[in-house]
Amino acid sequence: MSFFNNKVVVVTGGSDGIGKALVDALLQQGAKVATCARNLDKLYELGKTHAGKALFTSATDVSNENECKLFLEDVVKTYGTVDILINNAGISMRALFTDTSLDTMHKVMDINFWGTVYCTKYALPYILKQKGTVAAVSSIAGFRGLPGRTGYSASKFAMNGFMEALRTELLETGVNVMWVCPGFTASNIRNAALTKDGTPQGASPLDEGSLMTAEECATHILHAIEKRKRTLIFSSGDKRTVLFNKFIPALTDKFVRKFFFKNGELIK
Template sequence: MSQFLNKVVVVTGGSDGIGKALVEAFLQQGAKVATCGRNYDKLYQLQSTHSTQPLLIHTADVSKEQDCKQFIDQVIKSFGTIDILINNAGVSMRALVEDVELDTIRKVMDINFWGTVCCTKFALPHIIKNKGTVVGVSSIAGYRGLPGRSGYSASKFAVHGWLEALRTELLDSGVNVMWVCPGFTSSNIRNAALNKAGQSQGESPMDEGKMMSSEACAQHILKAIEKRKRTIVLTFTGKETVLLNRFFPSLADKLVRKFFFKNGELVK
């Protein structure tokens, strides 16, 4: 019998990529799932695909505190409680610091950091009561600053620090706080990444076909939640980057620069 049977699982940003894969994986495990996103059409399509299962959809922009509150309130109204919160909603960016508009970095921070803070804050009383789990879907960029992703890296470093502080505060409460770093995973995040003007770039500079699938990533996250892990870093490249940056930071600088640049131009 699944550990997640009849548990109430909340996944932000569930209309695409890893979030969508998480929604579907938890439904398969017998959980009651609630998810939010900005695109109602995608959410409705997801709900239609799973019309016989306990799936709540809600249109929300997690960069707005009131949207986060309304979403969590709707979850409680529909399901009565929350056992697991997965802060998955996020946006990336691709622009050099010298070119990027400051509002672009603010937008990334509002979605990635403040979205995590607000949804967690509003859901926390229920999670504490159930001795449940809070998850942040982060990135290798939370361990290692990536060129062209300064705001994204800053937001993920902030998420790590905030969740680590929360984990320590709740250490004796029975609540598990975990952050997940998928590494390069095939999803919509690079297509939706913001350019220097804060607009979606619309295409991925990476070879998506060679990356871990969103479905495989979701299964790793489920297993980590089940085992109440502290953190997981996925993919060989991700683990290699974290270790190199910890023990050989100057070498990591050069290797990361080589990976993202060609002839002095940002190509990835």
């Protein structure tokens, strides 16, 4: 029997990409799943795909505290509790800081960081009773600042710090707090990434077909949750980046600059 069988699992941002892959996998393993997203059409299609299964969906903007509160209240009304929260909802950006509007920076922080804080705040009382798990989908950008992603890196650094502090606070409660860093994964996040004026860039600068699939990513995340890991950094390259940044940060600056720039222009 699956570890997730009959567990109530909340996945934010479950209508697309990694979030959708998590919802699909969890339902296959017998979980009772609740998910939220802003796109009603995608939520409707998700519901149709899993008709008859234990899936609760809600049109929710995680950057809005009250909407997060109402979403979690509805989840508890539907399923009675929360065993696991996966803070997956997020948005990226791609623009140099000198060109980026502060509204764009605020939007990225509101969704990525505050969305995690809001949902965790309202799910935690139930997770404490269940001795369950709070997880967050972070990024290597939360360990190493990435050019063209100042707001995104700031939000993920904040997320990692929040999760680490919370983990330490809850260390003797039976609750596991963890964060995972998938690296580049095939999804819509780069198409939806915000440009300098806050509009979606609409196209990915990467070869999406060569990246890890969302389904493979979801498998790794669920395995880490089952094993109650602390952190999970997926690729060997990302692990090297974290290690290099810790011990040779000045040289790592040059490596990262070379990866993201060509002839003085941001290319990734």
